[in-house]
Amino acid sequence: MSTPAGSLKIPCVLMRGGTSRGPYFLASDLPADPAARDRVLVAAMGSPHALQVDGIGGGHALTSKVAIVSRSQRADADVDYLFAQVAIDRAFVDTSPNCGNMLSGVGPFAIESGLVAAQDGETTVRIFNRNTKALVEATIRTPGGVVQYDGEAAIDGVPGTAAPIRLVFLDAVGSKTSGLLPTGQTSEIIDGVRVTLADYAMPMMLVAAADLGIAGDETAEVLDADTALLARIQALRLEAGRRMGLGDVSKLVIPKVGLLSAPRRGGTITSRYFVPDRCHKSHAVTGALCVAVASRTPGTVAYDLAASPASEATRGAVAIEHPSGRIDIDLVFAADGSVARAGVIRTARRIFEGNLLVPAATLAA
Known part of the structure; x- marks a missing residue:
């Protein structure tokens, strides 16, 4: 299928990660320039609009999230993960925090995108979070080398059950500040x-x-x-x-x-x-x-x-x-x-995959 005139076609997978939902992108499919990338993300989600009616956002902070994944150059990580929170009521993208719920989908996405080779039984994906410079290990069920989404794990806030994804945060102290208690006071x-x-x-x-x-x-x-x-x-x-x-x-x-x-x-x-x-x-x-x-x-x-x-x-x-x-x-x-x-135990689900269309004018400053 050809790309409609005046549109950009960007490969995308929509996933539920934990109790959040949003598009997962390979970093190589988005503009390298952060400002241009953010304009694409704003257009993709449909901001600024209360319902994000012109995009795939859900009109809520929990459904206006983006995961950007790439192969890592670090010896202690398999993939890099950048989380982006897209504002709903304004054209703004915040990459200062991490999101552990969206993180739940990074391991499955990385495996199914060919960034990490799946093992038979379970596969542990070492994730470097670019937002907070922290390392996280995600263990995913992969019987026969295939990501398993069905399972018996239930997490409150999500209907039904799914395969458990075990997340282990290795160095999360002082994610964006000087330490656990950045002011030096317990209260x-x-x-x-x-x-x-x-x-x-x-x-x-x-x-x-x-x-x-x-x-x-x-x-x-x-x-x-x-x-x-x-x-x-x-x-x-x-x-x-x-x-x-x-x-x-x-x-x-x-x-x-x-x-x-x-x-x-x-x-x-x-x-x-x-x-x-x-x-x-x-x-x-x-x-x-x-x-x-x-x-x-x-x-x-x-x-x-x-x-x-x-x-x-x-x-x-x-x-x-x-x-x-x-x-x-x-x-x-x-x-x-x-x-x-x-x-912590989370679950994820791959909802749809394909190409996201955004106006080509989005790349203009």
Whole structure:
């Protein structure tokens, strides 16, 4: 089939990764120039428009995400992964954060794109995240050397079951800042509110929900409708970003925000995760990792709200309750008590593959 006049044809695979969804591209199929690449991504998703009606975005932060994958030149990685969050209401692409949910699809995509040779049984893909300079190992079921998507693993926020994808984050401390606690404090006060500023896989501002006048177990819809709460969160977040060394974050999606409270359903802690202008319908993986590590770090807002582990042997098992259920994180501690690695189970699904058409004029400055 010929390309329609005035259009660019770009190979693309649409995938669900964890509780997110978006197009996966080979880096070689996109413009090398970052500005031109971002214009293509904005056009592809259909921004700026509330419904992204002229593109393949879903009109929500969770469905306006992009994964860009390439063969890695690093000795310790198989592929490089660049995550892009495409704004919905403006022509803006943010590549400052990582997305652990979209990361779930990188391994299968890399194998099926010929970047990594599949093994019989399971294949581990070593992924270097270009956003945060972190290494992640993704283990995918590949019986007979073929990616398996069907399986028995269920993750809250996604209907049905699928094959488990095991993600292990190897060096996620200080993903975008100077360390786990970039200000050097386990908690501090911003405009009269106690917060913890933490960075493990994702820079976050953690706040006790009660300190902002809510219970912490509200639905995402209720929280999104509370304009006063959203304005208060944004004001605190701007100062948090400055203190964390991120500068003016008014146009960035980091730091993310976690409104925390005690668990209700046998978990470790309850979290409402803001992305940052809406509450996540479930929970981001990277944000869950940050909340989990903070919940096991004495002196933080999260630690004070978290249920204590039954024993030292269960200290690394952290269950975060969120609007759609819970997400389980497995922490492994080093001899000095720091987190050596963190693991989580996700699933993914290849939805469609083909060519995405965007206006050729998109490449014009």
